[in-house]
Amino acid sequence: MNAPKQGSGTEPAWVKAAANQSRLAFGLAVTELGRRDERVVAVGADTLDLIGLRGFIEHAPARVIDVGIAEQNAMGVAAGLATTGLRPFVCGYAPFITARSMEQIRNEVAYADQRVVIGAAASGVSLAVSGGTHHALEDLALMRSLPNMTVVVPADSHEAWHATLATDDIDGPAYIRLGGRVPEPPVTPVDAPFGLGKATCLAEGSDVAVIACGALVAPAVDAAKELAEQGIGARVLNMSTIKPLDEEAILAAAEETRGIVTAEEHHLTGGLGGAVAELLAVKRPTPMRMVGMPDEFAVVGPTNRIRARYGMSARHIVDACLDLLG
């Protein structure tokens, strides 16, 4: 695989500004789009700094609308703006901007098929110390169940930048799942080409395939290295778009390996593992293991310990692969 480029003197300014945080890369990309296109508007819910929109405010203060801590209103306002030809990006905390405004997202955004892009920061257990009220472990299930919705889970700040820019080509709604204040180690190159709906292969292998997204992509790569030391070839697919799913890449992995392990920072119900299982159950039944959050609420603690406790780490991916291969 290509090693991510780090600290090169020629890297673009956004890389440093994003500081390995996908939420900041999203805000920087929205700001970049806002410079290119006067139709771009940011809608927040007391989330300007969460998303890193101060640059956009400096550039065009009128086009940054924060409605305060009122996610339902933020989503309705965004849909209304979109009907007038503007291009709103709604920025919020993943647990609130999805569940709190779910009905607005379903009706005014997805059903009405408006071009609203939702940037959801602090997803998964990135706010682990906050407790279960602030974890977002069901957001992919919610968003994935909506017709018209595109669902993207960038693996790092680099991919968050490119994914956000790529939404410029979408006519309908999109959901971009972002991290919190915990730095996300880069796992994709700064200049990696990004295609919505396209998985990227981060490691080749034909014994087992690990299909991961978001915060579990880096552990998946680590797991593949560990498996390689045991003589097992693990293919790693970064499934950064959950919907539409890259069926071709998944079916090829199912055909060319002995089984598939999915890995995500999300409940095991309804997320990436669910999406892959739904596809394979119908098109190509394949042995699978799923790494993710079990059906319970997490205890409080540092994010990495919470991930490890509930089975979302490189070691758990290795174990799942070994279990699958018997």
Add this chain to the structure above:
Amino acid sequence: MSNREALLRALREQALDIRRNTWRALHAAGSGHMGGSLSAADLLAALYFHHLNLRPEEPDWPERDRFVLSKGHANTALGAVLAQAGFVDDGFIDTFYAYESRFGMHPDIKVPGVEMCTGALGHGLSVGLGMALGSRLQGKDWRTVVMLGDGELQEGSNWEAAMAAAHLAPLRLTAILDYNKVQQSGHVAEMLGLEPLADKWRAFGWSVRECDGHDMEAIVDALDALPAAPDKPSLLIAHTVKGKGASFAEDTYLWHNNLVGDEVYEKAIAELGEPA
């Protein structure tokens, strides 16, 4: 007859036609929401045939005023007025609830003249606020009008939107409340009272006026006086009667939504009198 008298007479006729066409749609479907459609008929007539700047032959005309029916269950009245204004064919009215029709219980954005899918209560004011912001951001003159129901004001999301609209003012945003005092399961005052309602909206930063929502002259006067204040969003509280125009359906939750067979239909149409 003065121009104004002629206007009022024409608007009253349109309102009667909205009621006739509402019953026609309900009869075609066999049931539906009559109460809140009939209470809104005079307001809709004044909006579509006097107040709103629209081009029925060019429904997506960018400079048009925007209208959002937040109380989307009054879609029979909206379908009626859209047909009467020429956004859709007259035959659209007969497709209410029909298989693959775009005229279901609630407004569908795919219908010419419909600006948003509404009917999940408490959503319309936020959407209207977004439209009004869109107008201001693009330096446009067009206005946004949102029609609210009284029962839906029990949804907290309205108050998020109300607070934000006042904070983000000035905007060309008007809300019209079809205050028919009745909701699905009973009188609003008994279910979850809204009063003192005008005071609440004023406290939220809105300019509030009230009128008789069945007195066409009062409606037109109130609409002509908008915006009620230059730096605030406007709320027009229109006092109405649920089921207006059908004696058996007035002021009762039993006719919020009900069956409409031949007998009901003929009685309701007869009570509206002969078309002009």
